[in-house]
Amino acid sequence: MTARVVLISPATSPALREARFGDDGPVDERGAERARAAAESLPGAVRTLTSASARCRGTAAGLGLRGVDAAELAPLDVGRWRGRTLDEVGAAEPEAVARWLADPSCAPHGGESVEDVCARVGGWLESAAEVSGRTLAVVEPEIVRAAVVHALGVPAAAFWRLDVPPLTATELSGRTARWNVRLGRPL
Template identity: 40%
Template structure:
């Protein structure tokens, strides 16, 4: 059986996250987010373990994810499947604005995973592409660190554990959170606990 170890790392804070706005791919880390990511890297600098020769690091193409990876000292390749939800016409706008201007559309999006913002992508569609990527990792095996978005991690957990789609709303992923999924070739398992060795020295810059 092929063993797989996957660490999903949520990017650090952005202005959109702090202000309850729908994000976009160009949103970078705010000052506090960058400081937090650098502090995380410093805290782990004396406890870097090894993920093995087959280890890899990937990142969402979004600025927040690549900047987080850089701050953590990681050297990722870009993985389009890990991109955040495309919020279409809502990108950059606040929940409050949309609630006033398009209350029915916002209600539909929040209550039905198949509903998408105007010109955007539904959460169900995000799960489909993220789930396909997870299935590929499961078949390939190996050790992977993936820097991505809180919503992507939420739907990844839902897919991996075979939970009802609506469960994603009950999952809360904080900036810089690390979620670990492992498999011995049969099914995914969610592993909770301390992460003393989450960074592979082969994946960090010198």
């Protein structure tokens, strides 16, 4: 059985433009507009999931989707950095930010490491391989990165090298331990 998973990155938000960690703010009006315009471009699916964030829920609503929050697809936990910008954290904790970006096992913020999120999402992806039909999931960019790292079997150090633009679809097809990836198709 071949599984099909389409990961949709959320629309733009003020927090995205500000490079704000884990800010659970909504999509902006332009992002919501773009999501509504893209609604017709989505394939049918047997299930629709979302990351548990206002931005992902708002994007799903704009796309006309009724997604169910999936705990395994929750955004990366950035601990005490939540709500702060990268510039703020970089000025206050430059060594911690440098360690976090260089070492995927490191979580200086007290939250989740990149390796942890890759393992969590990888486990979800393997269980998704058992679902017959297509799964659509509106998820934060770090969840897309983690899924691609797992699907391709690349080291977690590649995580930060993957760009995930807003409102793009990353498609994974295959089965346990054998995935094909189509990256970043604009909606």
